[in-house]
Ligand code: HEM
């Protein structure tokens with residue numbers, strides 16, 4: 253009984269959302285600057301024996317350009333400053349900044365430059381690009397979900413998995429997973 | 444010549460001898476590794492060596508448990524007749540203290556990683572996850588166990604130095620069989 257009502261509600265929601273979103277995406281065309289205030293870049297690394305290890309980057313900058321008419325020609329650029337990593341445990345932060353992991357003194361920036369954006373749904377897209385960290389560059393994929401568009405502000409929820417070993421950051425495997433799970437909220441301001 | 448696994452009334456068998464030297468090398472190696480790993484500038488190498496130190500520590504704990512069980516289940520040959528009365532009384536005490544340090548060191552290290560707020564898992568030789576001891580984690584508890592482990596390591600290695608000096612004295616000054624019987628196992632006929 254309960255399940256039936258929920259099922260119906262979900263079905264109704266599915267019908268309603270795409271219509272609204274379709275309008276939203278075409279309205280969204282333009283250039284945005286990522287605003288640190290409404291944005292966050294979180295990551296989680298699984299740990300042997302269960303649980304995980306969470307952190308976030310406090311400083312980053314970026315731009316999002318949504319092409320008018322052709323979403324595929326949209327572009328995303330993101331620069332993260334690994335010096336700003338925070339896990340709530342200062343000894344771990346110092347370890348992450350050191351040459352054991354980010355080597356922030358010699359590689360102060362982690363960069364992502366999109367190479368293609370493929371629409372996967374009314375409000376979602378697959379963003380492929382080149383990620384550069386510690387002088388190494390590889391192709392990576394992120395899923396972006398449109399989370400809201402109001403006035404000149406656009407909000408995306410971005411998730412993706414990155415293998416840290418490729419960037420010379422394999423320290424601690426297999427105690428800590430090689431897979432880094434990213435969970436970001438990127439809020440862009442038009443202009 | 445047939446050698447004996449077990450001790451005989453006058454000599455050590457090869458199980459006792461093997462365990463003694465295996466543990467001896469590992470114990471001194473653990474001290475050296477511990478000493479070096481906390482003084483490195485490369486955080487990566489330090490991290491990896493600390494994991495190795497933990498793995499070897501657990502191997503040691505296993506071997507020591509085996510050794511103590513073997514010690515209890517086996518007759519221990521008395522010291523040669525030439526050994527003086529004072530040493531006859533102090534040597535067993537020194538050996539008892541050595542056993543106590545062999546147990547206390549790995550246990551204090553295990554307590555240290557269990558209460559550490561870094562929550563770094565322990566996987567001996569990357570084989571399996573070793574559970575933590577059921578102790579509450581806090582910065583204060585971590586400092587306490589780090590200090591305990593440090594003192595036990597330094598007092599323990601001082602005791603080992605004394606032990607080695609005594610063994611060498613037996614061999615080179617007193618010229619008795621105390622060192623050699625810990626090297627060549629009983630051939631069973633004694
Ligand atoms: C590497 C240098 C070492 C030398 C030359 C050495 C030598 C000896 C000798 C000659 C004995 C026989 C004593 C006897 O017959 O009563 C002995 C016994 C013993 N050694 Fe060592 N040892 C060394 C390292 C160690 C280390 C590092 C430990 C442990 C931390 C250790 C723990 C013991 C114990 C507990 C006994 C008594 C065995 C028993 O009868 O229960 N030894 N050692």
Ligand code: HEM
Nearest residue numbers: 470473474477478481497500501548549552553589593596
């Ligand atoms: C289960 C076994 C063991 C574990 C888990 C363990 C763990 C540790 C850890 C985590 C540290 C780093 C402490 C710090 O932050 O300064 C350490 C240091 C050290 N450990 Fe162990 N340990 C074990 C057994 C041993 C044994 C058997 C020895 C033998 C003597 C030893 C000797 C040392 C020494 C010398 C240090 C360096 C202390 C200093 O100079 O600050 N450990 N151990």
